[in-house]
Amino acid sequence: MVEKIVGGIVSLFSSFLAIPFGKELIVFIISLMPILELRGGLLAAALLNLNMVSSYIIAIVGNIIPVPFILWFMSSILKWMRNSKHFKKIAKWLDEKVNKRKDQIEKYGFWGLVLFVGIPLPGTGAWTGCLIASVLEMDRKKAFLATMIGIFMASIIMMLLSFGILKNIIG
Numbered sequence: 001m002v003e004k005i006v007g008g009i010v011s012l013f014s015s016f017l018a019i020p021f022g023k024e025l026i027v028f029i030i031s032l033m034p035i036l037e038l039r040g041g042l043l044a045a046a047l048l049n050l051n052m053v054s055s056y057i058i059a060i061v062g063n064i065i066p067v068p069f070i071l072w073f074m075s076s077i078l079k080w081m082r083n084s085k086h087f088k089k090i091a092k093w094l095d096e097k098v099n100k101r102k103d104q105i106e107k108y109g110f111w112g113l114v115l116f117v118g119i120p121l122p123g124t125g126a127w128t129g130c131l132i133a134s135v136l137e138m139d140r141k142k143a144f145l146a147t148m149i150g151i152f153m154a155s156i157i158m159m160l161l162s163f164g165i166l167k168n169i170i171g
Helices: 002-012 014-018 022-032 037-047 052-064 066-082 088-118 126-135 140-162 165-170
Strands: none
Touching (some): 002 014, 014 022, 022 037, 022 052, 037 052, 037 126, 037 140, 052 066, 052 140, 066 126, 066 140, 088 126
16 A cells, blocks of 8 residues: 555656656655655655665655654644644644554653654654654653654664565565
8 A cells, every 4th residue: 555655656756757866856755754754765765776775864864854843843833723723624633643642652651652653554653753742742852862763763674674675584
C-alpha cells in the first residue's frame, strides 16, 4: 500500500527528474511530508535506484526539519485551530489521532516516544510522535532527543527493508 502511494508521489514529481539532483529532491520532499516521512523517502530512493548512503542522509534530514517546529508551535496552532471556524474539523481529527495513540507514549514517557517514532508502523513516526509530545506538554528538549533517536532507529529499519538488505540476509 505505502509503496503504491510513494510510487504515485514519485510520478507526481517526475518533472524533477529532468533537473540535477531531481531524484534526491523527490526523496527529500517525501521525507518532509507527514505520514510518509523518511519511510516513504527511503522507499522512493529505492524505487529511483539512488545510492543507499546518500538517500539515508537525505531522508533523515528531510524528516528532522519539521520536528522542532512541531514541538515548539503545534500546541499553539492546535489551540487556534480548535477555535477557528475553518479549521475546527482538522483540529478534531488531529485530537482524535493524538488521543488514540497518546497512551503508548504517556505510559513509557521518553522511551515510549522513542519506540513510537522508531518502529515503522502505520500511524507512527516523527510527525505524530511530536504532535502527541506537544499535546502532552512533554519537555521539548527530551521530546526532541527521543524523536531524533526514533528517527535514526526507523531510518535503519527502513533502509534495510527498502534497499532489500534484509531480503538478502534472510535468503
